[in-house]
Amino acid sequence: MISKEQYFYLRQLNDFKYLTIEQFDDIVSKIQYRKALKNHTLFFEGDHRDKLFLIQSGYVKIEQADVSGSFIYTDYVRQDTVFPYGGLFLDEAYHFSAVAVTDISYFRLPMDLYEKHALQNVNQMKHLCRKYSKLLNVHEIKLRNMVTSSARMRVVQTLATLLLEVTTEEGCLPFPITTIDIANMSATTRETVSHVLKELRQEEIIELNHKKLFYNDKQYFKKFIE
Incomplete structure (x- = not known):
């Protein structure tokens, strides 16, 4: 069971607010609330896809490796979604693994129940279509990044995408990030990332302190995500 405060918290989120009260209450009756420490794995790539997750506090990193293990797709999940x-409505298994990069609190709910009620609700399906469109736009930006021949530009555009997706009002990433993470997202080497970060720090565009990334000049990056 969840608390009254959690009930109203979930109800006001876009992922639930278009459902009828009856549909929402049916889902809520099956929702589980959990807390986990940093490095906890929510699910592995290839696991049976039977749960949806909602991060209330903290952040989660998702990763997907190719068959050889030489390429790793990395992304981050924002809160409240x-x-x-x-x-x-399609796949039986998760496409990637999800690991907490901070301590987290989260909800998990049955996949089939959410899909069932979404399909019966036009407004909820409109919301899902809009959400897919936004996700597609972000991935188009990332694809544009990957086909850029300049490794330096790929690193800069990766930092710009992180600014778009997960940065806080204070202008910093709310979780630690390593040069290896940025290299995986930029399809380049750790050495190249270190060199680019050094240049950006010297130009006072960013700061990197104990794996915490601060954006001193947001406008510099925003031109890469428009």
Whole structure:
């Protein structure tokens, strides 16, 4: 069971507010609330896709490796949104792994129940379509990043995408990030990332302190995500 405060918290989120009260209450009756420490794995790539997750506090990193293990797709999940949406109504297994990069509190709910009620609700399906469109726009930006021949530009555009997706009002990433993470997201080497970060720090565009990334000049990055 969840608390009254949690009930109203969930109800006001876009991922639930278009459902009827009856549909929402049916889902809530099956929702589980959990807390976990940093490095906890929510699910592994290839696991049976039977749960949706919602992060209330903290952050989660998602990763997907190719067959050889030489390429790793990395992304981050923002708070207050249900995930994963990729494969909704279609896939039987998760496409990637999800690991907490901070201590987290989260909800998990049955995939089939959410899909059932979403399909019966036009407004909820409109919301899902809008959400897919926004996700597609972000991934188009990332694809544009990956086809850029300049490794330096790929690193800069990766930092710009992080600014778009998860940065806080204070202008910093709310979780630690390593040069390896940025290299995986930029399809380049750790050495290249270190060199680019050094240049950006010297130009006072960013700061990097104990794996905490601060954006001193947001306008510099915003031109790469418009």
